[in-house]
Amino acid sequence: MADLNYHHLHLFRAVAHDGNLTRTAQKLNLSQSAISVQIRKLEDRLGHPLFDRRGRQLHLTEAGRIALDHADAIFAVGDELLGILRDAGRGLQVLRVGALATLSRNFQLGFLRPVLGQPGTEVILRSGSLSELLTLLETLNLDVVLTNQPPQRDATTPFVSHRLAEQPVSLVGTPARLKSTRNLAQRLATLPIILPSTNSSIRIGFDALTAQLGIRPGIVAEVDDMAMMRLLAREDVGLAVLPLIAIKDELQQGILIEADRLPGISETFYAVTLDRRFPNPMLQQLITLPLVVEVDRPDKPALNASGLTADV
Template identity: 65%
Template structure:
């Protein structure tokens, strides 16, 4: 039996409104009639499209998939009417969440395989770990980029993909690193720009300083990699960062790496949700990044 597009349009309207009563009023239908139309679509597709939480309607996973297709279908129809040139290629969407403090260079490197594709639209959101994981569970995001894995237990539905890791360097202006001092002397003599104490990189740095019996001078504690770049460029101190964060500055000579590396690594992860209907773009980009060497 072919799909009834009237049913699909009613579902599409409710999904975007998020409120059955309001949509029924806008479409000049009774609420019960609208409910029947959506019920018939659910029966045709074989899956519930909404779940009710209190007074609010939330899309199920099947509902999110249906909405993606409905958006594409009705967008194509609008383009057809507007341009009279026939159906254009449907663009697929990839919704990516990234930790607000994560290196922009890393994000671009991860997304590069699909950014230039004309058939893909990348929707990028940033936020805190809690916000991103909630977005993943609500099916508003397809994957999340982080520099630490989420909590791992039998109750969490996450799949954690280790994308790669990179050695962390001590970086500063050429003047500040004019002489190739060993790390122990840099720790004792130079101010440092460090990640905040909840970072695994910071934990490793503090352990290293303890081994050397040195208490470094901390010029700034920063949870934003972009701000760490700026502070290092302004010669506030030496920054503890992965080179991918300051690629442009290293290439231009505005910043340089200390000769001795601190032997600390930063890891990068793509977090997904175990889904019955996964976005095929997710597996594609994860596989492409596992084969690439953008973190090397």
């Protein structure tokens, strides 16, 4: 398809994303009729209508959806080319990282530490929901997404999930809350519990554990942010179900202590990338490096884990 007119494709893509011809014409400072003519030429070239026109609204046909997917990929590659050459001209390496908004800051710092502050490098870090970040990854606006929720991979979204680290999960709380001697089952049955939200892997494992023990815990809070769970535990609202890395400072200062290691429950961290022809060389370095997270527990033996700092 050597004679495909990419200007026509560009106009079609703009209208498809806006869903409104008038709005697109205003943005591009073109007349509606001029844009309509260009899109009709593209439809003639492709041999299929791209829009189903219902009154003033434009809806993509099946062929239009296919064309838009390809147009997005084509222009994303163009943006990547410009970015690579622009950064090469400046002698600057840029790593664009997305991180799940609720993810441990310790994990993020540990992953990025090898490149932070390196001469000629810049790290751009964005946070958001997993769906938002994966969209940015697909359009090549991010090089990697850090998450504890790996996405499914299929033929249309070739995500690659790199398993970076796994942290055991414990029941933690203040010394005052844990001053009486109890075993795990007694604590779960009698003390207030702070849990992650129901869609997390930790929560799924916790629910399975309590069901196995025949216990219905008293839940006082359900939170999807590790940092907020840490703060609630510090305020002695209840015992929190957390990986120890999330409370490193509190463990060292004796503000919080580990009551019990929860059997069979862990938090796994991933770096999600796209199957790209020209991956970011800095990213390749980070993914292949071992991730070291160390957690000192004054009251118990140190974990066999890797160098992250306190979660904030």
